[in-house]
Amino acid sequence: AQTVTQSQPEMSVQEAETVTLSCTYDTSENNYYLFWYKQPPSRQMILVIRQEAYKQQNATENRFSVNFQKAAKSFSLKISDSQLGDTAMYFCAFFPLNDYKLSFGAGTTVTVRA
């Protein structure tokens, strides 16, 4: 079974600053995807960024980037130039390609301060 650990229950960041969310996972699988999802107060799950395990290059999506360390099983998310609309709960998720079940971490609540 896969486990996903997010050790930071809450993070606060000043608008325009940078915040990094940590995520580690445990698996014996070699083929998988990793995701960061955002859940704002509306509770709609929104995909922020995706990383394929076979790719060494870290994924980036505008202000969002990841630091993927496969050997260390670490997958952190960096939010640059934080905006008020980034306030949400962020979930790290693991998706193995052998059974296609998404496992979520406990989540990190990010609050962006004006």
Place this chain on the structure above:
Amino acid sequence: GAVVSQHPSRVICKSGTSVKIECRSLDFQATTMFWYRQFPKQSLMLMATSNEGSKATYEQGVEKDKFLINHASLTLSTLTVTSAHPEDSSFYICSARTGVNEKLLFGSGTQLSVL
């Protein structure tokens, strides 16, 4: 574009009644759908995986007779909470595989409140 439409968004029911939640895939065929449950300020817990035309696979600890899942077509999966009780009150979310680069789409969720 491809969207997962989930209804209703909110339902309040009396204890002992059954409630049905629908998830429809729009502009794509969802061969596999997933149902999650989420308590306030907690993570999403996978309840079951449904494949079109076959019985759903339930996660350990999920009562299959309490949470009936039907995936009769490639665009519709339903979750029925039977004989609901207050402890079934929760936020339920569905998601579907689009089959494109393993992209998963989520419904907007259903808040179930059992009185």
